[in-house]
Amino acid sequence: MSGAALRLQQVTKEYPGGVHALRRVSVEVTGGDHVAVVGPSGSGKTTMLTVLGTLERPTSGWVEVAGRDVAAADDAELAGLRAHHIGFVFQGFHLQDTLSALDNVAGGMLYTGAPASERRAAARAALERVGLGRRLEHRPPELSGGERQRVAIARAIAKRPPIILADEPTGNLDTAAGRDVIALLHELSCDGATLALITHDEEVADTFPRRIHLRDGEIVQDERA
Amino acid sequence: MTAATVRPGWTRSASRLSTPELVRLAIQGIRTRRLRASLSALGIAIGIGAMVAVVGVSASSQANLLATIDKLGTNLLTVSPGQTFFGANEVLPSYARGAINHMNAVQGSSAVYQLSGVTVRRTPYVPAEQTGGIGVDATDPVLLGTLGVELASGRFLDGASARLPVVVLGAQAARTLQLERVGGHLQVYLGGTWFSVIGVMQSVVLDPELDSTAFVGLPIAERMFQTQPNASEIYVRAGVNQVTQVSNLLAATADPENPDGVQVSRPSDALEARAAAKGQFTTLLLGLGAVALLVGAIGIANIMVISVLERRGEIGLRRALGATRRHISSQFLAESALLAALGGLAGLLLGALATWGYALAQHQPLVVPVYALVAAPVAGLAIGAVAGLYPAAKAARLSPTEALRAT
Numbered sequence: 280m281s282g283a284a285l286r287l288q289q290v291t292k293e294y295p296g297g298v299h300a301l302r303r304v305s306v307e308v309t310g311g312d313h314v315a316v317v318g319p320s321g322s323g324k325t326t327m328l329t330v331l332g333t334l335e336r337p338t339s340g341w342v343e344v345a346g347r348d349v350a351a352a353d354d355a356e357l358a359g360l361r362a363h364h365i366g367f368v369f370q371g372f373h374l375q376d377t378l379s380a381l382d383n384v385a386g387g388m389l390y391t392g393a394p395a396s397e398r399r400a401a402a403r404a405a406l407e408r409v410g411l412g413r414r415l416e417h418r419p420p421e422l423s424g425g426e427r428q429r430v431a432i433a434r435a436i437a438k439r440p441p442i443i444l445a446d447e448p449t450g451n452l453d454t455a456a457g458r459d460v461i462a463l464l465h466e467l468s469c470d471g472a473t474l475a476l477i478t479h480d481e482e483v484a485d486t487f488p489r490r491i492h493l494r495d496g497e498i499v500q501d502e503r504a
Numbered sequence: 505m506t507a508a509t510v511r512p513g514w515t516r517s518a519s520r521l522s523t524p525e526l527v528r529l530a531i532q533g534i535r536t537r538r539l540r541a542s543l544s545a546l547g548i549a550i551g552i553g554a555m556v557a558v559v560g561v562s563a564s565s566q567a568n569l570l571a572t573i574d575k576l577g578t579n580l581l582t583v584s585p586g587q588t589f590f591g592a593n594e595v596l597p598s599y600a601r602g603a604i605n606h607m608n609a610v611q612g613s614s615a616v617y618q619l620s621g622v623t624v625r626r627t628p629y630v631p632a633e634q635t636g637g638i639g640v641d642a643t644d645p646v647l648l649g650t651l652g653v654e655l656a657s658g659r660f661l662d663g664a665s666a667r668l669p670v671v672v673l674g675a676q677a678a679r680t681l682q683l684e685r686v687g688g689h690l691q692v693y694l695g696g697t698w699f700s701v702i703g704v705m706q707s708v709v710l711d712p713e714l715d716s717t718a719f720v721g722l723p724i725a726e727r728m729f730q731t732q733p734n735a736s737e738i739y740v741r742a743g744v745n746q747v748t749q750v751s752n753l754l755a756a757t758a759d760p761e762n763p764d765g766v767q768v769s770r771p772s773d774a775l776e777a778r779a780a781a782k783g784q785f786t787t788l789l790l791g792l793g794a795v796a797l798l799v800g801a802i803g804i805a806n807i808m809v810i811s812v813l814e815r816r817g818e819i820g821l822r823r824a825l826g827a828t829r830r831h832i833s834s835q836f837l838a839e840s841a842l843l844a845a846l847g848g849l850a851g852l853l854l855g856a857l858a859t860w861g862y863a864l865a866q867h868q869p870l871v872v873p874v875y876a877l878v879a880a881p882v883a884g885l886a887i888g889a890v891a892g893l894y895p896a897a898k899a900a901r902l903s904p905t906e907a908l909r910a911t
Contacts, residue, residue, distance in 0.1 A: 334824060334904040355828045358519035362826020369908065373821040377536045389529075390826035392520030 283343065284310040284442055284473040285331050290340030292326050292496075300326035301337070302496040310441065313465060313474040315484040318493035324477045325446060327493065331475060332365055332444045333357040345441060362390040366435030366443045368464070370450040372427045374419040380406060380430045381415040387434035398437075405437035406430070409463060425456030429463065436467050443468055445476040449483055461486055519826045521834075530838035534846075537811070541843055544807040547800025548847030548887060549854060552880045555793035556855020560872045561862050562786040568868040569775060576652050576710050578772040579611075579747050583738040583758050586767040594765035598733040600758040607757055609746035614650035615735035616641040616714075617722060622695040622729055624671070624718045626681055630693075636680040639717045640694060641736070642725035650739045651708055658686035658703030666721025669728075671699040675707040676715035694718065695729055710771040711739075797883075800847065801891040808840050808895035812902075819899055820907030833900035840892025841885050848884020852876065 285308040292301040300323040308314050318324045329335040330342060333349055342349040345364045349357065361367075366387075374383050384402035385395070393401070406415055409429040419427050428448055435443055445464060449457030461476075461483055468474040476487065484490045492500035521529075534541045583604065585594040601615045622640040623632055648660045660672055671694055678684050681692060683701055690701040699720065708714040725731040738758070742750035747770070755766040812819070819832055827835075856872050863870040 329905045332824065334908075355519060355830070358823070358826050358828040358831070359517045360826075361824060362519040363517040367824045369821075369824075371817075373817060373908070375536075375818070378532075387825055389525060390519045390521055390822075390828075390831065392518070392522070395525075 283307045286343040288341040290337045293338040299496050311471045313487050314489045315487035316477045316491050317484040322493040323496035324493050328446050328477050366440040368435045368445040368448045370447040372431045376419050379416045384434045384437050388438045401437045405433040409433045424452050428460050442473045519828050521831045526838050529835050530842045533839040544804050545843050545847030547803040548844045549850040551797030551800045552848045552851025553854030556876050557858035558786050558789040560859030563871040563873050564863045564868045567871045573772050573775050579742045579744050581740045582769050584767045586765050595734050601738050603757050609743040609750050611741040612650050613740045614647040615738045616643045618736040619729050624692050624694045628693050638677045641717050642722040642731050643719045653708050654706050656704045656706045660703050661721050667723045669699045670702045672703040672719045674705050674715040674717045677718050678704040801887045805891040812895050812899040816907040820904045823904035829900040833896040836896040836899045837892045841888035844888025845881050845885040848881040852880035
């Protein structure tokens with residue numbers, strides 16, 4: 280694996296009202312690594328993910344994603360980076376209830392510029408990889424929580440992004456479904472994708488070879504198995 | 505990075521959204537909120553519908569009027585005595601009609617002679633002052649043909665009956681006297697004696713004054729009322745292509761000694777002016793339609809603002825999936841424009857339907873101007889685009905993390 284997929288240097292993120300979500304955080308994730316960011320709520324881990332996902336710019340410090348200097352990029356360039364290089368998985372799934380699983384997943388590739396037929400083919404393949412090959416035409420309300428999160432994971436991986444960012448993907452699931460989802464994420468990312476996952480659940484974090492512990496916006500521990 | 509086995513064609517890492525995809529997104533956005541979409545498009549539909557109906561109804565009645573004019577012909581001219589410089593009435597010479605009839609391009613002519621002081625009433629017991637506004641004219645048997653008017657019932661004067669005490673009533677005169685159909689032996693009290701009613705005319709569009717007139721033959725008028733053979737009005741049918749030439753020569757022909765005392769006019773001009781005036785009246789109603797449209801536009805803007813607030817999650821997700829700010833704003837703009845364009849189409853349909861109903865009720869031809877077919881949806885599109893500007897900008901400004909946190 281080559282170089283750093285994600286790199287933060289002295290990153291501080293301050294919100295209006297003087298809230299310091301991140302304080303001079305420096306971290307480097309090698310391409311292909313699987314990293315868990317662990318911490319209680321309010322520790323700044325979600326902010327770290329949104330900064331890594333280029334959804335937010337840091338107040339100060341330097342961010343590099345997939346070899347790109349985020350500070351130097353404009354809105355369209357960052358959008359392009361997200362469209363092609365980053366797959367997001369959210370706690371709340373963020374699926375459109377009126378669309379089928381297939382359309383939800385295909386919609387995840389909308390902004391890549393791939394033609395519709397290609398998007399649908401990739402979506403079908405991704406849904407088969409997450410084990411929902413028989414649920415293509417089901418709408419989210421017809422699926423269980425675990426299945427919905429699988430659809431969301433399929434949406435994130437359909438475009439085969441080198442970086443997958445997951446924000447508490449097990450937060451809305453029961454233990455068994457959560458375990459399945461984590462196993463699936465590991466499995467799907469084992470072909471060289473970088474996986475960064477945020478959780479407050481130590482049990483989930485224990486499945487990761489590298490765990491970064493955050494508290495009050497600072498890295499308190501960076502352990503590697 | 506070995507994982508990035510991206511296909512050629514989208515290997516360049518730009519964020520893209522093609523126009524067909526944008527339209528598809530807009531349709532999807534509207535389809536998922538059908539009730540709200542149709543309610544907010546209703547304002548535009550009503551505004552455009554009102555405007556189309558106004559334009560359609562006025563175009564239909566205009567077309568009707570023009571069709572009537574066409575049927576009656578635009579080659580009818582009238583010659584009447586004018587007024588002197590001091591306001592006194594001029595008199596046409598008795599040979600005026602004969603002279604006009606000898607003109608080359610004149611196809612036919614007819615004259616009426618006003619019988620002043622002669623009234624027509626149902627019975628002698630009706631006071632003489634209650635004329636009901638009906639005048640009495642003497643005329644010749646060719647009046648009907650020259651005017652191009654038909655009889656509602658009975659027959660018109662001819663060479664024989666023009667010498668007898670018989671009368672033909674104009675349409676309004678017949679209504680006033682309550683003699684709308686001729687049948688049996690009907691008489692009216694005309695100028696102190698009984699006249700038989702032999703016919704009732706249909707209304708004369710080119711000269712409505714004739715509608716409230718009773719016509720008797722010139723010979724009997726001369727005999728009974730000492731009518732002078734100075735026409736009060738001469739109707740002239742000119743060759744269709746020579747109307748202007750004839751019109752220019754009429755005054756001098758009718759009264760060579762005093763052509764300035766002769767008034768020549770073309771009744772179809774007045775009708776055409778009326779048709780044009782009808783068109784102008786619609787401006788006011790169109791203004792009202794525009795107000796409805798403005799209200800509709802505000803409604804759409806309102807709904808779109810609410811929609812943006814409700815769909816913050818979707819906006820955040822799209823940004824995470826790689827949408828640029830511009831993609832987000834164009835999505836909402838397209839949705840708003842499409843919504844209003846659909847409203848415009850519905851309005852076109854409503855307006856055409858209203859026009860059709862009106863035309864049917866009024867026995868008029870159905871006319872919806874061609875430009876309305878294009879203008880209605882295009883106007884909707886433009887209004888929607890303008891109404892969507894603010895909500896679209898608001899959606900684009902939304903921070904993706906804030907948007908994601910919202911749901």
